[in-house]
Amino acid sequence: MDQIILKSQSQALVPLSTKPVIPDYLKKTYHWAYIDPTTVSWLDRGIIVWAILWGNSRRLMKSAFEEIKPGGRVLQAAYVYGDFSPNLARHVGENGQLDVIDIVPLQVENCRRRLKGLPQAKVRLADAAAPGGGPYDGICCYFLLHEMPHEKKVEVIRGLLDNVAPGGKAVFVDYHKPVRFHPLGGIMNLIWRKLEPFTMDLLETEISTLAGGDDAFTWSKQTFFGGLYQKVVATRR
Ligand SMILES: C[S@@+](CC[C@H](N)C(=O)[O-])C[C@H]1O[C@@H](n2cnc3c(N)ncnc32)[C@H](O)[C@@H]1O
Numbered sequence: 001m002d003q004i005i006l007k008s009q010s011q012a013l014v015p016l017s018t019k020p021v022i023p024d025y026l027k028k029t030y031h032w033a034y035i036d037p038t039t040v041s042w043l044d045r046g047i048i049v050w051a052i053l054w055g056n057s058r059r060l061m062k063s064a065f066e067e068i069k070p071g072g073r074v075l076q077a078a079y080v081y082g083d084f085s086p087n088l089a090r091h092v093g094e095n096g097q098l099d100v101i102d103i104v105p106l107q108v109e110n111c112r113r114r115l116k117g118l119p120q121a122k123v124r125l126a127d128a129a130a131p132g133g134g135p136y137d138g139i140c141c142y143f144l145l146h147e148m149p150h151e152k153k154v155e156v157i158r159g160l161l162d163n164v165a166p167g168g169k170a171v172f173v174d175y176h177k178p179v180r181f182h183p184l185g186g187i188m189n190l191i192w193r194k195l196e197p198f199t200m201d202l203l204e205t206e207i208s209t210l211a212g213g214d215d216a217f218t219w220s221k222q223t224f225f226g227g228l229y230q231k232v233v234a235t236r237r
Contacts, residue, residue: 019125020103020125020126020127020130022035022103022104023103023127023148023152025147025148025149025152025198026103026104026147029147029195029196029197029198030147034104034106034107035104035106037106040106040107040110043081044081044082044110045081045082046081046082046083048081048082049080049081049082049084050082053229054184054225054228056224056225056229057082059224060142060173060224060229060231061084061087061142063173063222063224063231064140064142064171064173064231065087065088065091067138067140067169067171067231067233068088068091068092068137068138068140068169068171069137069138070091070092070093070095070096071092071093071095071096072092072096072097072136072137072138072168073096073097073099073135073136073137073138073165074088074092074096074097074098074099074136074137074138074139074140075098075099075100075101075131075133075134075136075138075139075140075160075163076088076098076099076100076101076139076140076142077101077128077131077139077140077141077142077144077156077160078101078102078103078107078128078141078142078144079100079102079107079108079110079111079123080142080143083114084142085098085100085111085114085115085121086114086115086118086121088140089115089118089120089121090118092120092121093120094119094120095120096120097120097121097122098118098120098121098122099121099122099123099124099133099136100115100121100122100123100124101123101124101125101126101127101128101131101133102123102125102126103125103126103127103128105125108123108124108125111123127159128141128144128156128159128160129152129155129156129158129159130159131159131160131163132163133163134162134163134164134165135163135164135165135166135168136163136164136165136168137165137167137168137169138168138169138170138171139160139163139164139168139169139170139171140171140173141156141157141160141170141171141172141173141174142173142174143173143174143175144156144174145157145172145174145202145207145210146174146175146196146198146199146202147196147198147199148198149198150198150201153198153201153202153210154210154211154212157172157207157210157211158211158212161211161214161216161217161234161236164217164234164236165236166236166237167235167236168235168236169233169234169235169236170217170233170234171231171232171233172207172230172231172232172233172234173229173230173231173232174202174207174229174230174232175188175192175199175202175203175228175229175230176202176203176223176227176228176229176230177203177204177227178225178226178227178228179226179227182226182227182228183226184226184228188228206221206232207221207230207232208221208232208234211234214234216236216237217234217235217236217237218234218235218237219232219233219234220232220233220235221233
């Protein structure tokens with residue numbers, strides 16, 4: 001296995017045990033969204049995230065941050081377009097530490113640029129299924145699970161939960177099956193089937209079930225916007 005060492009934003013050296021490779025599901029389904037530099041440069045804007053989430057981006061971000069205590073060690077499981085990462089770094093505060101990981105080098109660079117001037121935040125290349133760096137007081141997994149096949153969802157949830165400190169939380173914010181006759185149900189179904197096919201099993205399966213009903217954690221769930229979105233919180237006992 002390759003050994004790599006990346007320079008973090010603060011220029012400290014962050015050793016990684018293995019060099020992650022971009023997985024096939026990303027290359028095949030999301031090349032246009034996360035790997036192609038020409039599209040990435042205009043997709044990485046708050047207004048785009050706001051539109052994709054039907055105007056709910058602020059509300060969902062705020063709800064995720066409510067679960068994260070300032071001053072702790074926090075992991076963001078993948079880069080999110082717009083101002084999510086700098087806002088999370090500010091929320092964590094100068095007495096805390098935010099580690100952001102992503103599996104695509106271009107996204108690591110994007111995120112590093114966004115986090116300039118926030119010394120509490122570091123960015124490194126890693127697979128969310130094996131994030132390393134734990135234990136963390138808070139882990140934020142924001143709209144990541146719906147972009148991966150079933151088996152990978154299970155691995156990522158496991159990899160993140162294994163890095164939660166006693167009393168700490170993992171927060172998963174993602175799509176959810178909307179209520180019957182939701183006005184956006186039809187268009188969302190079309191988008192998911194055509195562009196985001198791995199969403200479908202997340203609509204049918206509870207995140208706690210994907211975690212194998214791990215009783216080392218207590219689980220809570222809240223839905224938003226007619227059930228189109230969910231926040232699931234796993235708190236280590
Ligand atoms: C958080 S998700 C979706 C976020 C949302 N669509 C947005 O940006 O507003 C997108 C990120 O997840 C990353 N990603 C996908 N699979 C990953 C994995 N196994 N480990 C770490 N990052 C991953 C992609 O490279 C991409 O930067």
